[in-house]
Amino acid sequence: MRDFALQRPANLADAASAFASGGEAAYLAGGHTLIPAMKSRLRMPDALIDLSALGLNGITRDGDHLWIGAMTTHADVAAGATAIPGLAALANLIGDNQVRNIGTIGGSLANNDPAADYPAAALALDAIIETDRGSHVAADFFQGMFSTALADGEIITRVGFAIPQASAYGKFRHPVSRYAMVGVYVAQHASGWRVAVTGAGPGVFRWSDAEAALAAGTEAPALPADDLNSDIHASAEYRAHLCGVMLKQAVTLLC
Template structure:
């Protein structure tokens, strides 16, 4: 790890200004991806901008949406997202206690790891991701592996999840990392179903055939394995099978 400047801004505007001062800069939230990448020299920013003092934490319901500040820790989502029990349970299953007490929901969504849990919840719960420059709908926000609609230097400020009639998350964990080898989030709304899958492919995605089958009360067709990951942990065919298993598990725990 090489030398870098550390900024601790007191406002979102100051953070954005520090990012724009020149050189390579990086925002620091929980740091679970950034710090290891810096240690291995995969990332070598000239400046780190610590977002911890920006007042971006907290959970509040406003009408049909549950708003969660970007710097809210996983542990606080697990105990505070009571309006959406499925989301609270998802947060409680992220990593281990140390990870949950440091990692943030905004950092996870901005990083968009293809095996992360929150992107599936954001898609299934039709989330709005608000930033210092505007907002993004979850359907347009996730753009592939570690890629999002965020512009350079754009800061997530809060996330608004549509409160469903019921929702749940089924997750098949990697035994070491506890990331999702396959995770399926299911949400039922008055207007229909939304189902999102993480861990199985190069990015999070909506499972539209499952949504249609659930709405029709018919059997969910097996997910095609063509575009799914195949690696030392699981073949694409096995991941396709796990999607069906995790979907059934989630439906059995709808709350």
């Protein structure tokens, strides 16, 4: 890790100005991906801009949406997202106590790790990702491995999740990293079912065949393994099998 300047702006305007002031800058939320990348010199920013003083935390309900500030920790989501028990349960499955007490929902969504948990919830719960420059719907936000619709320097401020009739998350965790080797979030809305899968492929995706099967009250057909990840942890075929297992697990947990 090389030397860098640490800035802690008090408002969004100052944060954006610091990011644009020259050199390579990076926003610091929880830092669980950024700091290890800096230690290995995969990232070498000239400045870190700590977002912890911006007041972007807290959970509120507004009509049919649950709004969660971007700097709200996983632990606070687990304890406070009572309007969506499935989302609270998902947050409680992230990492360990140390990770849950430092990591943030906004940092996770902005990073868009292909094995992260929140992207599945965002897709299944038709989330709105608000930023200092506008907003993005979840369907357009996730654009591939570690890639999102965020422009350079754009800051997530809060996330609004549509409150479902019922939802749940089935997760098969890697025993060491506790990332999802496969995670399946199932949500029942008045408009129908939404099923999103994380960990299995190069990015989060909707599982339309599972949605149709749930609507029809039938068993979902096996997910094709063609576009799924195959690595030292699991083959594509095994991940496809796990998707079916985690789907069934989530359905049994619906609340």
